[in-house]
Amino acid sequence: MRFDPDVTLSVLKFLGFEQVFKNSLTGLPMGGAKGGANFNPKGKSDREVMRFCQSLMTELHRHIGEDTDVPAGDIGVGGREISYLFGQYKRLENRFVGSLTGKGLTFGGSLVRTEATGYGCVYFCENMLNHAGDSLQGKTCVVSGSGNVAIYTAENAIELGAKVVTLSDSSGFVHDPDGIDAEKLVFIKSLKEVDRGRISEYADHFSRAKFYAGQRPWSVSCEVAFPCATQNELSLDDAKTLIGNGVLAVAEGANMPTELAGAHAFVNSKVLFGPAKAANAGGVAVSGLEQSQNALRLSWPREDVDTKLKSIMSDIHQKCVKHGQANGYVNYVRGANIAGFIKVADAMLAYGVV
Numbered sequence: 001m002r003f004d005p006d007v008t009l010s011v012l013k014f015l016g017f018e019q020v021f022k023n024s025l026t027g028l029p030m031g032g033a034k035g036g037a038n039f040n041p042k043g044k045s046d047r048e049v050m051r052f053c054q055s056l057m058t059e060l061h062r063h064i065g066e067d068t069d070v071p072a073g074d075i076g077v078g079g080r081e082i083s084y085l086f087g088q089y090k091r092l093e094n095r096f097v098g099s100l101t102g103k104g105l106t107f108g109g110s111l112v113r114t115e116a117t118g119y120g121c122v123y124f125c126e127n128m129l130n131h132a133g134d135s136l137q138g139k140t141c142v143v144s145g146s147g148n149v150a151i152y153t154a155e156n157a158i159e160l161g162a163k164v165v166t167l168s169d170s171s172g173f174v175h176d177p178d179g180i181d182a183e184k185l186v187f188i189k190s191l192k193e194v195d196r197g198r199i200s201e202y203a204d205h206f207s208r209a210k211f212y213a214g215q216r217p218w219s220v221s222c223e224v225a226f227p228c229a230t231q232n233e234l235s236l237d238d239a240k241t242l243i244g245n246g247v248l249a250v251a252e253g254a255n256m257p258t259e260l261a262g263a264h265a266f267v268n269s270k271v272l273f274g275p276a277k278a279a280n281a282g283g284v285a286v287s288g289l290e291q292s293q294n295a296l297r298l299s300w301p302r303e304d305v306d307t308k309l310k311s312i313m314s315d316i317h318q319k320c321v322k323h324g325q326a327n328g329y330v331n332y333v334r335g336a337n338i339a340g341f342i343k344v345a346d347a348m349l350a351y352g353v354v
């Protein structure tokens with residue numbers, strides 16, 4: 001297969017290569033892979049979810065471990081599922097080790113892991129804007145999704161002075177022209193993380209907000225876009241709409257949310273475009289830090305983990321600039337692909353694989 005640094009091939013993602021490149025970009029000693037299950041948790045009780053997780057781990061436990069493969073959460077898998085999976089692992093193996101990440105704080109989890117992907121995505125975006133002599137302060141931001149990544153992307157963007165005006169789920173999006181502030185985010189966390197409700201309820205609660213059923217938020221005018229819901233949620237037409245509305249930066253919180261033609265449109269229009277493997281690497285980075293803490297039998301303070309996350313995102317940004325800068329524009333897709341590839345290729349050559 002030919003390696004083209006300007007193209008993120010979905011077949012590579014299928015093979016887990018996207019994750020391999022992402023994990024290598026973090027600078028932490030980790031390989032990478034992807035896996036999943038076709039169990040739909042929507043409408044299932046906690047007990048049903050628990051039994052599914054236990055059954056899965058009954059087969060999986062012999063293949064994973066703290067020094068082999070360390071699974072973590074992703075779309076549809078959060079703290080509840082990781083806890084059930086870890087409980088079953090411990091029951092079967094009779095060992096308390098860091099064989100999964102995203103664990104609860106009372107049994108080996110890391111502070112800031114819950115927030116890490118969203119926070120990291122915002123740190124990466126701030127790095128892109130700072131490099132271009134700008135910042136998130138005062139920028140209008142459109143965020144898609146209202147799951148783990150979207151909520152903490154919104155939280156950190158608000159913290160850095162941006163105005164977040166949308167969130168979404170699979171049924172549509174809400175637009176709040178006044179901005180979703182920290183207080184409104186408390187409502188969303190409770191709605192989504194505790195009650196497992198629908199984003200439309202936000203518009204029932206805050207009268208100036210409007211719900212758009214069956215639509216995605218890309219028609220809302222903004223300076224920064226954070227696609228944080230799911231794959232292929234931002235098409236070429238959506239990209240053209242965002243460019244037409246003057247978007248300056250797009251940072252992918254979700255995995256491969258922008259269709260290939262849309263990504264090309266952003267790069268061709270010189271929009272600062274942070275691809276997932278760089279922009280959302282904060283999640284796996286703090287999973288790596290959770291493994292470090294587990295191995296040391298230590299729990300680092302929140303500020304320490306957040307500082308490390310910030311520094312890892314800044315380092316990834318630097319690697320992208322090093323390999324992607326030309327004629328006054330940083331092509332972050334190119335930069336991330338080359339930086340990720342070099343580390344993996346160098347390791348393979350050193351191992352004597354070829």
Ligand SMILES: NC(=O)C1=CN([C@@H]2O[C@H](COP(=O)(O)OP(=O)(O)OC[C@H]3O[C@@H](n4cnc5c(N)ncnc54)[C@H](OP(=O)(O)O)[C@@H]3O)[C@@H](O)[C@H]2O)C=CC1
Binds near residue numbers: 168169170171255283
């Ligand atoms: N969690 C993490 O640490 C990391 C996650 N990612 C990626 O980020 C993205 C989001 O993950 P995460 O926040 O953890 O997942 P969650 O399950 O917590 O949230 C997913 C969000 O996306 C929405 N969604 C799902 N399917 C669709 C769809 N077909 N159309 C529109 N909206 C949809 C969901 O809505 P609904 O509730 O209606 O289903 C929900 O709001 C994924 O691409 C994931 O792979 C990447 C790196 C790390």
Ligand SMILES: O=C(O)CCC(=O)C(=O)O
Binds near residue numbers: 071285
């Ligand atoms: O926490 C992890 O190890 C995985 C994060 C993740 O799902 C991703 O990077 O796509």
